[in-house]
Amino acid sequence: MPLPDGDAEDTVIDEACKLLRLPTIRERFEELAADARRDQFSYKQFLADLLQTECADRDVRRKQRMVRAAKFPRPKRLEDFDYEKNPNVLPEVVGSLRSGSWVRAGRPLVLIGDSGTGKSHLLIGVGTAVAELGMSVRYTTTAALVNELAEAEAGKRLTGVIARYTKVDLLCLDEFGYLNLDKKGAKLLFQIFTEREERKATAVASNAPFGEWDKTFTDPRLCSAIADRLTFKCTLIQTGTESYRLQATEAEQHTSP
Missing domain, CATH: 3.40.50.300 (P-loop containing nucleotide triphosphate hydrolases)
Incomplete structure (x- = not known):
């Protein structure tokens, strides 16, 4: 069954990202898709870029969550x-x-x-x-x-x-x-x-x-x-x-x- 076009396609991506808990891809897929078109990425390259971006952002969020859980009185590095x-x-x-x-x-x-x-x-x-x-x-x-x-x-x-x-x-x-x-x-x-x-x-x-x-x-x-x-x-x-x-x-x- 063909995928819907335009706004409907964006809706499918948005709902899928919600379901799969992929907030970074949900926020940035249009930007990353534009980059992929500009750089002429293959489908695999585009998919790899999406997943790497999500993983990197997830790692940042995990670090932030662990630091918050420590209950430091002020930030010091x-x-x-x-x-x-x-x-x-x-x-x-x-x-x-x-x-x-x-x-x-x-x-x-x-x-x-x-x-x-x-x-x-x-x-x-x-x-x-x-x-x-x-x-x-x-x-x-x-x-x-x-x-x-x-x-x-x-x-x-x-x-x-x-x-x-x-x-x-x-x-x-x-x-x-x-x-x-x-x-x-x-x-x-x-x-x-x-x-x-x-x-x-x-x-x-x-x-x-x-x-x-x-x-x-x-x-x-x-x-x-x-x-x-x-x-x-x-x-x-x-x-x-x-x-x-x-x-x-x-x-x-x-x-x-």
Whole structure:
């Protein structure tokens, strides 16, 4: 049976794309058909072009969806990190994290440095790169996670919440060491680390060096156990003490009229 012409033909294509869930082809088939006529594509070339365009756009949408699911507080990319302003951070070390092999191996990442030295930028940037590889990522602060766990325990939902955090390929935990945790809070956090140990990757950004973690985890045994789980086979990046946010502010003030 011959295909309809003109507007009816467009309608058939539109409805078929809806049914087959091909939004890019649906939006761009006229443009791509015009390109094919201009370049004198064969039918096979035109079909290949259509399908490649749909696949490429689908990959972009998948990356965007995975990044949104991570719930980062703001967009940060590794490409935008200024290594000149923070020479403590080695580009080759950060670059090695892009492949995601450490995430698949369930290895930790620990970022330590003072406020304004780029810890959160790197944490979010690494998490974004991993999410774009198609792995599940979840960002949260230490305080928010501990509060969520405490509320879940009070509501008898703790097992489910721990299971949800255990399944994530990469857990990005920011502001680690910014608050003092009582024994109950430390125990709840310890459960997350224990469930993820050597199976799922955890990345933390802390303003406190390892020797000061006892101020966050006041129970010595819990402190030692948490430090042990986060440092075993970890990649350690120390961002130093000089805030380049402060440097940028000072530079801006000097150049202002």
